[in-house]
Amino acid sequence: MYVVVVYDIGELRVARMLKLCRKYLNWIQNSVFEGEITEVKLKEMLSKAREIMDLDYDSIIIFKSREHKWLDKQIVGVARSQIDNFL
């Protein structure tokens, strides 16, 4: 399945969350990731994410599409994923 993941995480925890998400998905904007992932791997990622998060303050939203082709993407302005390659 294809997912888009966006998080809103307190500053103290955001570096760990970024590192975690980049292990599973492609970083495309400040707090946005996308990629092909299995249900099992997504559960694994979210389980680890819960350990990092303060569940009273932080949030992650996951949009799931069974097929990548059902989701079109349009970018206006800077495409951050180009920057990501240099990090």
Next chain:
Amino acid sequence: MYVVVVYDIGELRVARMLKLCRKYLNWIQNSVFEGEITEVKLKEMLSKAREIMDLDYDSIIIFKSREHKWLDKQIVGVARSQIDNFL
């Protein structure tokens, strides 16, 4: 069509962008919006967004799904849209 819109906008411009996007879509997280919108209305919104943005630094990513039902949403942690109702 159903869209998810995420932006990464410089601090000086972010309040105007938030106001713009909330006219067209539902605010669900810090810089994330979703909702049913026509192609024409989306173009109108993006045209206004470009006037606000610094296209060398800012970015908006739009994920489009022809049918809302093709896109599942899962939230972990705080659901910001609940907060939105009180603003």
